[in-house]
Amino acid sequence: xxxxxxxxxxxxxxxxxxxxxxxxxxxxxxxxxxxxxxxxxxxxxxxxxxxxxxxxxxxxxxxxxxxxxxxxxxxxxxxxxxxxxxxxxxxxxxxxxxxxxxxxxxxxxxxxxxxxxxxxxxxxxxxxxxxxxxxxxxxxxxxxxxxxxxxxxxxxxxxxxxxxxxxxxxxxxxxxxxxxxxxxxxxxxxxxxxxxxxxxxxxxxxxxxxxxxxxxxxxxxxxxxxxxxxxxxxxxxxxxxxxxxxxxxxxxxxxxxx
Numbered sequence: 001x002x003x004x005x006x007x008x009x010x011x012x013x014x015x016x017x018x019x020x021x022x023x024x025x026x027x028x029x030x031x032x033x034x035x036x037x038x039x040x041x042x043x044x045x046x047x048x049x050x051x052x053x054x055x056x057x058x059x060x061x062x063x064x065x066x067x068x069x070x071x072x073x074x075x076x077x078x079x080x081x082x083x084x085x086x087x088x089x090x091x092x093x094x095x096x097x098x099x100x101x102x103x104x105x106x107x108x109x110x111x112x113x114x115x116x117x118x119x120x121x122x123x124x125x126x127x128x129x130x131x132x133x134x135x136x137x138x139x140x141x142x143x144x145x146x147x148x149x150x151x152x153x154x155x156x157x158x159x160x161x162x163x164x165x166x167x168x169x170x171x172x173x174x175x176x177x178x179x180x181x182x183x184x185x186x187x188x189x190x191x192x193x194x195x196x197x198x199x200x201x202x203x204x205x206x207x208x209x210x211x212x213x214x215x216x217x218x219x220x221x222x223x224x225x226x227x228x229x230x231x232x233x234x235x236x237x238x239x240x241x242x243x244x245x246x247x248x249x250x251x252x253x254x255x256x257x258x
Contacts (some may be wrong), residue, residue, distance in 0.1 A: 091183075
């Protein structure tokens with residue numbers, strides 16, 4: 001890489017770490033930049049996955065206050081994410097990239113609809129429980145089987161590519177968990193770190209990396225993770241939902257035009 005390419009990758013890492021912590025979709029910043037430096041798509045993808053691990057960890061540390069009291073939930077959902085991420089990493093090397101090209105924009109679109117409608121859906125579910133005569137029977141504290149299946153599939157996608165993975169996580173947990181969006185966002189950062197981490201470990205043994213790109217993205221995303229945590233934790237729920245939708249729409253457009 002030239003010095004200007006290195007600066008561009010480093011800046012992309014900061015941007016990706018920031019947006020991943022707040023919402024997700026940081027891959028849509030770093031991946032095109034890596035391709036522009038001349039890296040082959042698979043090398044760029046696996047280098048990006050490994051480089052974003054420190055950013056996910058940094059963002060999770062920034063959300064440590066919101067993560068308090070969620071240990072049991074994190075362990076259960078984290079194990080599901082780990083399995084899904086490993087499946088996705090295997091699929092990356094086994095399937096052509098076109099296998100996901102059609103379904104991914106549809107998944108993101110559905111996720112955005114859930115994010116927008118989540119307050120109304122949650123209110124409707126609450127009214128339904130009250131009318132049923134059992135107002136104390138809230139949603140499963142860990143989301144139940146529906147959330148585990150959804151996270152498994154979303155994590156498999158994350159291990160495969162990862163663009164807008166955070167949007168999928170937020171929509172699923174926002175609908176199926178009775179908790180604040182900020183606490184859910186903290187869990188999302190943990191799950192992102194798990195998926196990127198297990199995929200990166202798998203790739204270390206079977207794929208080729210560009211270690212310059214990995215280092216630049218790693219340092220940049222770690223810085224971005226702290227920036228994203230400071231910004232994201234101060235956003236009101238309505239504003240945060242707006243950011244999620246805006247980023248998701250950009251992700252859909254970019255994926256369709258790619």
